[in-house]
Amino acid sequence: MRLEGYALSFVVNFLLGVAWAASFIGAVSAFLSVYSESLLFAMVSASIAALPGMIGVLLIEYFITFKEKHLELQKQTKLLEKMVEKIEYNLP
Numbered sequence: 001m002r003l004e005g006y007a008l009s010f011v012v013n014f015l016l017g018v019a020w021a022a023s024f025i026g027a028v029s030a031f032l033s034v035y036s037e038s039l040l041f042a043m044v045s046a047s048i049a050a051l052p053g054m055i056g057v058l059l060i061e062y063f064i065t066f067k068e069k070h071l072e073l074q075k076q077t078k079l080l081e082k083m084v085e086k087i088e089y090n091l092p
Helices: 006-034 039-090
Strands: none
Touching: 006 039
């Protein structure tokens, strides 16, 4: 996982897996329940049933990206502060 910290990484990975499973189960169950009537209607209902899980995946991926950006900005801030200290120290 891309996140720092074992507990946070474990929880986020678990929730990401749950979101993917919910999407898959929703799509398969909707498809199989309507398949006997019409193939087109079954595909449409499977797509609609997969949406909540896919929204969950998008939200979790957004959280991961936001957290990565925050950690990277913290690292860059520390580096910039060190650079400013060196520049101020070397000026006459």
